[in-house]
Amino acid sequence: MIRTLALTFLLLAPSLASADSPPDPAAGVAAKPQKQHSARVQRKLDYLASLTPDGEPKDCLPITQVESTRVLSDSAILFKMRGGKLYLSKLPYACPRLGFEERFSFKTSTPYYCSIDVITPLDNRLQEFGSCPLGVFQPVKPAPKS
Template sequence: MRTLILTIAAIAIAAPVAARDQAAPAAIPAGPPVDCIQLNQIRETHVRSDQVIDFEMSGKRVYRNTLDGACPSLGLEERFSYSASTGQLCSTDLITVLQSTGGRGATCGLGKFQPVTLAK
């Protein structure tokens, strides 16, 4: 009985991690990449991995940002913060991974924002 409980607990813990490790949905470019997006247009973000974030904008537009390099724990935590002095988030800006323990993780540079159509 004890082994069964431990096995179920291990599966329950592993399931969310496995879900996070799935590949980002295929994306078809829908125009040339841009350097900046308007902050007030961002409706939701989807962290796809340590290097890919999809920004869902008003009007159902999606911009995929592929970071300059892998950002440690971004895909695991799926949370980040940024500081922007203008009304835009730009490829020159930095994001910081927010850890579930309340701490701050790696700080990483954004890439260009590629407008995309996501595969269903």
């Protein structure tokens, strides 16, 4: 059994290595173009890039004052407060599937979203995908429309 596995690996290793290796420029093989973002993802990334700081960051936001949340990427969530103020939480590291699924669960024993709290991305069947800490809440404003 071990010999069969070793032989299979040896036979597949050259093809696996070539699939992951960058193309050899001397061989005349053109590199594959980078995959483009979908229009929706690009709009979210453009909006994220347009946000500018608008005050001092906060460690917590009262849950009862949060009107809505909008996932902008795997590492950024926008919190819209009652009254229209916006806060951006940049997660300390990318949270896999968060940007794709655009929804998360949150459990707390306090009435606040805090930067030390953890969120869990959810798919459309409410299946969980790991957990990720929130970042501080930076007040932001979008760039003026031209």
